Amino acid sequence: MLNHLWLIPALPLLGFLLNGxxxxxxxxxxxxxxxxxxxFLSAVAGTVAVLQxxxxxxxxxxxxxxxxxxxxxxxxxxxxxxxxxxxxxxMLLVVTWVGFLIHLYSVGYMAHEEGYWRYFSYLNLFLAEMxxxxxGSSYLVxxxxxxxxxxxxxxxxGFYYDKDFAVAAGKKAxxxxxxxxxxxxxxxxxxxxxxxxxxFAKVSQIAxxxxxxxxxxxxxxxxxxxxxGKSAQIPLYVWLPDAMAGPTPVSALIHAAxxxxxxxxxxxxxxxxxxxxPDALMVVAIIGALTxxxxxxxxxxxxxxxxxxxxxxxSQLGFMFIGVGVGAxxxxxxxxxxxxxxxxxxxLGSGSVIHAMSGEQDIxxxxxxxxxxxxxxxxxxxxxxxxxxxPPLSGFFSKDEILAxxxxxxxxxxxxxxxxxxxxxxxxFTAFYMFRLFFLTFGGSFRGTQEQEHHLHESPWxxxxxxxxxxxxxxxxxxxxxxxxxxxxxxxxTFEVSPARAWLAMIASTIVAILGTWxxxxxxxxxxxxxxxxxxxxxPAVARTLENKYYVDEFYDEALVTPLERFSRFLxxxxxxxxxxxxxxxxxxxxxxxxxxxxxxxxxxxxxxxxFFVGVIVFIWIFA
Amino acid sequence: xxxxxxxxILSAILFAIGVCGVLTRKNGITIFMSIELMVNAVNLTFxxxxxxxxxxxxxxxxxxxxxxxxxxxxxxLAIFISLFHHRATIDVDEANLMRW
Numbered sequence: 001m002l003n004h005l006w007l008i009p010a011l012p013l014l015g016f017l018l019n020g021x022x023x024x025x026x027x028x029x030x031x032x033x034x035x036x037x038x039x040f041l042s043a044v045a046g047t048v049a050v051l052q053x054x055x056x057x058x059x060x061x062x063x064x065x066x067x068x069x070x071x072x073x074x075x076x077x078x079x080x081x082x083x084x085x086x087x088x089x090x091m092l093l094v095v096t097w098v099g100f101l102i103h104l105y106s107v108g109y110m111a112h113e114e115g116y117w118r119y120f121s122y123l124n125l126f127l128a129e130m131x132x133x134x135x136g137s138s139y140l141v142x143x144x145x146x147x148x149x150x151x152x153x154x155x156x157x158g159f160y161y162d163k164d165f166a167v168a169a170g171k172k173a174x175x176x177x178x179x180x181x182x183x184x185x186x187x188x189x190x191x192x193x194x195x196x197x198x199x200f201a202k203v204s205q206i207a208x209x210x211x212x213x214x215x216x217x218x219x220x221x222x223x224x225x226x227x228x229g230k231s232a233q234i235p236l237y238v239w240l241p242d243a244m245a246g247p248t249p250v251s252a253l254i255h256a257a258x259x260x261x262x263x264x265x266x267x268x269x270x271x272x273x274x275x276x277x278p279d280a281l282m283v284v285a286i287i288g289a290l291t292x293x294x295x296x297x298x299x300x301x302x303x304x305x306x307x308x309x310x311x312x313x314x315s316q317l318g319f320m321f322i323g324v325g326v327g328a329x330x331x332x333x334x335x336x337x338x339x340x341x342x343x344x345x346x347x348l349g350s351g352s353v354i355h356a357m358s359g360e361q362d363i364x365x366x367x368x369x370x371x372x373x374x375x376x377x378x379x380x381x382x383x384x385x386x387x388x389x390x391p392p393l394s395g396f397f398s399k400d401e402i403l404a405x406x407x408x409x410x411x412x413x414x415x416x417x418x419x420x421x422x423x424x425x426x427x428x429f430t431a432f433y434m435f436r437l438f439f440l441t442f443g444g445s446f447r448g449t450q451e452q453e454h455h456l457h458e459s460p461w462x463x464x465x466x467x468x469x470x471x472x473x474x475x476x477x478x479x480x481x482x483x484x485x486x487x488x489x490x491x492x493x494t495f496e497v498s499p500a501r502a503w504l505a506m507i508a509s510t511i512v513a514i515l516g517t518w519x520x521x522x523x524x525x526x527x528x529x530x531x532x533x534x535x536x537x538x539x540p541a542v543a544r545t546l547e548n549k550y551y552v553d554e555f556y557d558e559a560l561v562t563p564l565e566r567f568s569r570f571l572x573x574x575x576x577x578x579x580x581x582x583x584x585x586x587x588x589x590x591x592x593x594x595x596x597x598x599x600x601x602x603x604x605x606x607x608x609x610x611x612f613f614v615g616v617i618v619f620i621w622i623f624a
Numbered sequence: 625x626x627x628x629x630x631x632x633i634l635s636a637i638l639f640a641i642g643v644c645g646v647l648t649r650k651n652g653i654t655i656f657m658s659i660e661l662m663v664n665a666v667n668l669t670f671x672x673x674x675x676x677x678x679x680x681x682x683x684x685x686x687x688x689x690x691x692x693x694x695x696x697x698x699x700x701l702a703i704f705i706s707l708f709h710h711r712a713t714i715d716v717d718e719a720n721l722m723r724w
Contacts, residue, residue, distance in 0.1 A: 603720030605655075609646050 023117025035120035180229015220280035231263025248351030288321025328405030341473035394477030431516025631672035
């Protein structure tokens with residue numbers, strides 16, 4: 001298996017081809033078999049490869065499998081090669097197994113949808129591209145996967161292509177991601193230009209060998225620009241909440257568990273570069289902290305169950321960036337893993353709720369679902385406790401590790417305290433908005449229509465099994481940190497956190513989790529929707545600002561989109577019309593002359609004959 | 625013996641008559657006859673020179689011209705018949721579809 005790493009992404013790619021080419025003709029049964037099976041086989045192949053790797057490289061060295069020499073031009077070259085090392089393995093296992101669970105879930109969730117085959121072929125393609133992204137051995141191969149998952153994200157957000165908002169959301173995601181991709185591309189150009197290679201290990205090696213610090217900082221910041229696009233950080237986070245227009249399993253797989261975490265992987269992978277550029281690290285940490293708190297506050301006032309989770313995802317990604325930004329790469333990756341479990345569980349749970357509610361997404365019309373859909377409710381509760389950061393569930397450990405590292409980081413100790421403080425407040429908000437969501441959805445009494453209440457039903461086993469597995473993962477994920485297992489195994493650079501700071505961070509995290517939950521219970525658990533209305537009465541300006549997401553979309557519209565549109569219109573109507581006019585002028589002149597000359601064509605044979613003879617006479621006159 | 629330039633003058637007169645016929649007549653057949661007149665005027669010129677220089681080339685050319693004139697007559701008459709089918713006339717002024 002180790003020498004055929006390409007098989008791991010190739011299997012879902014095959015599934016994509018089979019579903020895409022024959023799925024429509026062969027029917028839903030065929031698609032339900034090929035879609036999940038190809039992802040399952042890929043997961044098995046990946047696991048086998050990991051076991052073999054473990055046997056062959058007990059020290060955690062890098063295994064590279066070159067498929068072929070892709071580019072070879074003078075001093076510049078790049079291979080199409082896949083690699084396996086502890087970091088890739090973590091990503092590989094998360095992507096394949098969570099991916100498989102969500103494929104399985106989709107069988108139940110999408111069963112009644114139009115374009116079932118289309119959905120699964122896109123989902124398979126996504127998995128293939130994501131595996132290329134995490135297994136690639138160079139920035140260039142990673143970029144192939146990076147663009148591929150972006151494409152699949154676009155296709156799946158706009159899956160309901162007959163709905164305008166879904167199409168617009170897909171386009172927005174694509175365009176915003178292009179801005180980030182620009183950064184990634186320029187970073188690669190710099191590597192090609194100054195290092196002559198884009199191989200992960202070689203770039204790190206050359207950079208560590210002593211190069212201009214400004215160059216490394218520039219590369220790091222440009223890579224981070226790419227990461228802010230894909231991982232929805234300030235200022236490019238705006239696409240992720242809109243991306244909820246896609247089917248819910250897609251939100252779980254792409255926009256919570258895997259694709260959006262690619263940015264974190266992108267910081268953790270070249271950690272050698274980032275450690276040479278503390279300034280870049282600081283930017284990452286600050287952006288992460290700001291995003292964490294910014295998105296968390298928005299989450300408080302959203303009423304669409306998926307929007308709350310979307311802002312929660314943005315906020316949690318912010319936490320991951322705090323982790324990698326303060327140099328605690330293991331903590332960032334750890335949170336990536338635990339987040340993949342509990343956020344996928346939450347999204348799939350929300351999908352199950354929406355399924356039960358016959359398509360309703362507004363939590364104001366839910367309530368009292370605890371008894372009606374118990375499996376969904378229990379798994380949702382477990383994942384909520386995990387994300388809120390209660391010990392001993394997984395979210396507590398990973399979030400606490402990030403916050404403790406922020407407090408203790410050696411790169412910018414003074415700022416670290418502030419980042420820790422912001423992160424802790426964001427954690428408070430996290431517990432608050434998550435339990436608000438939980439109480440409004442499952443607590444109180446039912447607020448929907450009678451018809452909806454009549455239709456309430458628990459989801460089929462293909463949907464509940466993934467929920468249970470992911471909930472189990474949310475509980476047990478914290479075990480990875482026992483005896484510093486993940487830290488030793490990943491062997492990413494780290495630093496010591498003094499016991500005093502570790503305790504401080506831990507106690508603070510626990511307190512904010514309890515406080516946030518208690519607030520949410522006191523407000524929404526007891527009063528239900530009335531709490532929201534009271535907030536609106538007491539502080540209408542704040543409530544409205546949060547509800548409208550700080551008017552960021554409107555600001556972007558005014559500051560960027562509208563001027564760009566005006567400029568384009570000017571180019572179209574002004575400059576382009578001018579150029580066209582100049583060129584068209586030649587045509588008009590010819591046409592006008594022709595208009596006059598056509599009267600010579602009388603259609604009268606004798607006129608032609610006359611001209612012919614006149615011509616002959618003139619000819620003879622001249623030459624005789 | 626009759627001097628050569630007499631033949632040439634006669635030939636030029638015949639040619640000019642042919643030209644006038646082509647330019648002034650409307651009837652397709654008449655135009656056609658005028659063209660035949662011009663062709664034969666040219667033939668006369670060929671023969672006059674052939675006689676003066678005692679060469680056979682001119683005579684051969686005349687045979688060519690006569691053969692071509694015959695072929696031309698066949699094609700031309702076919703065109704006029706076809707025109708007559710469509711328009712019930714062979715007035716060439718009526719066949720003016722290809723103008724502006």
